[in-house]
Amino acid sequence: MYTPDDLKLAKKLLEHSIELKEGENVMLQLIGLNGIGLIRALAEETRNRNAHPFIKLEDPETNRILLENGDDAFWQNQAITDQLPLMKQMNAFIGIRGAENIYENSNVSSEANKAYSDKFLNPVHFEERVNNTKWAVLRYPSAAFAMNAKMPTERFRTFYYDACLFDYNRLHEAMKPLEERLRKTGIIRLEGVGTDIEFSVEGQNWIPCYGKRNIPDGELFSSPILDSVNGQITYAPSVYQGKPFEYVKLIVKNGVVIDFDSSNNQALEEILNTDEGARRFGEFSFGLNPIIREPMYDILFDEKIYGSNHLTLGKDYEIAPNGNSSSIHWDLVCIGANVYFDGKLVREGRNFIADDLLGLNIDKLTAP
Template identity: 70%
Template sequence: MSYPTPDSRLAETLLSHSCALQPGENIMIQLVGLNGIGLVRALVEQVRALGANPFVRIEDTEINRSLLETGDEAFWKLQAAADQLPLMKLMDAFVGIRASENIYENSRVSPAQNKAYGEHFLKPVHFEERVNNTKWVILRYPSPAFAMNAKMPTREFAEFYYRACLLDYAKLREAMLPLEARLRKTNEIWLKGEGTDIRFSVKGQNWIPCFGERNIPDGELFSAPILDSVNGEITYAPSVYQGKPFEFVKLRVKDGLVTDFDSSDNDALQSILDTDPGARRFGEFSFGTNPVIEKPMYDILFDEKIYGSNHLTLGQDYEIASNGNDSSVHWDLVCIGADVYLDGELIRKGRLFVTEDLMGLNPEVFLGSAD
């Protein structure tokens, strides 16, 4: 008797749950980094067994870095128009596996080079076409380097990785429903914590519960603040953006616009904020609710799902929960452990929900009552 491997189980979740792939559909499987080839093999086998059509792209991170360092506006326009955009338009689904073993690979890419890539390739191919017109899912793949960022032994990290990724998402969805119902009736959100005191309106905004359909691991509930309503200050946990590490970021905001800031790398932060007008405004707000993920590990696909966290995102909004912000930046910065008030009512004290209807999202309840 053969037993399913972790990769085959993960592939099944990605195809059946995240992408709901159907016979005859086209799916792009993109592997960035040469680690993770076993998952690609499992995906291709299952896609073909289903009668669907895989289109496989395997990209080396050092080659990608070289292209970023030498690419200009004309180069990225050509790459999008001649290759990736026409192909993406043929896709019904997309699985993006991020398997780089060096999160700082692109740390020397200049702001101008990042801007050219973001505006003329990433935005048209991914933000506009893939995000809005395919059933897509993005995930990382475990490695010793990834374990090192998480400050965990390699084997222990792999076990943690699959527990976080293969969470009972149907159960998580049920636990999220009361929070979603509250948020749909909320006018104002207030976050109050150490270094954070910020308010904004979400009146009339759409809310999207995420339970393994677009990210793996998952566990977020997102919308977008009313564009000019954000006021106050917010302090974020460690983050990496465009290959550049930030040990902390603190923003001061007036009428939706970042007016002042501090961080562990103010020159790099200044460059990101100056990318375009939308980079100083916010395009997303979210609750992190994955009960397995406890602390930052310099990887936003995990960090934005940390239980007891929120992210208030600089830059581009999502069409499905729009507030009108337009930018080539989308930086999911995470604030952990702030008290959360909805229209003046405290619903989360630190990292734990305190109202009876929301306690099912607390780790000791969710994991303690697992089947």
């Protein structure tokens, strides 16, 4: 029916992530049947808490057909007829991404992706679900997922549950000195191979993430002052809208991407041309999960990589806004850059060197 690990994860999601209460409505969405055991565990545990599960099972290949053939009118009708009214009745949401082919949507056109984002994804998820429910999203392990991570399948399953079931309360305590420093910081600079970029975060809000919205988790994010970003930044491998990128390099002036290079420049240019906000940045974050150490072509893991940062193209979050509006939100990850706060080095490579931040290093977070 389901594994003991699935039951542990289901309990963590319901108790820690969304703090489900008796009588509440929760949407349990699974894309790809690979995670059906976790859905079963979640459904059973939800009813054990006298709460109400609403199950949505989706097939990735069918979703691709809809994406390829959808337009503004189609997605607007999908939103207002089905998903948006239901989401408005939810107290909580858990989304499980169990699809095995990360390139399933690689042939979907930029116009079709934009229609989906503008008329469905933004109103249903970014505006309603993100702002008005207790929510969490996660991937589910598979042989294909293990292959992307370059691990044997069973070793990957162990890694997956170690990362997802990490002691996030411990991580939250370790984050607090970094959050305190960031709230007093004006200028952040990243400097590394192919990267030398700086921007202002003065007065911005900072949000610690410790298992309440993503599983696995472990980041501390805000957004840069919109027109303050200047320099160049080189990112690790990424997949966005089903399109793979072995690297992405951006040249930025006064907050706008003015030049770029990548392993797939045609696809990158299409993404950057989505709208005006697609060439600007809506988020900056520190990756802090000590279990996740290498990129695996999955942003829910990669954005949490220990010793990383992501400077995100596109839409900001209302909880930490900078005024950028876009149909895209692409969390591109830079790993191992030196980090300076107002000219002072606080992280060298992937290790913090400031005395009050040493608790965020691997040896401290994973110590017995």
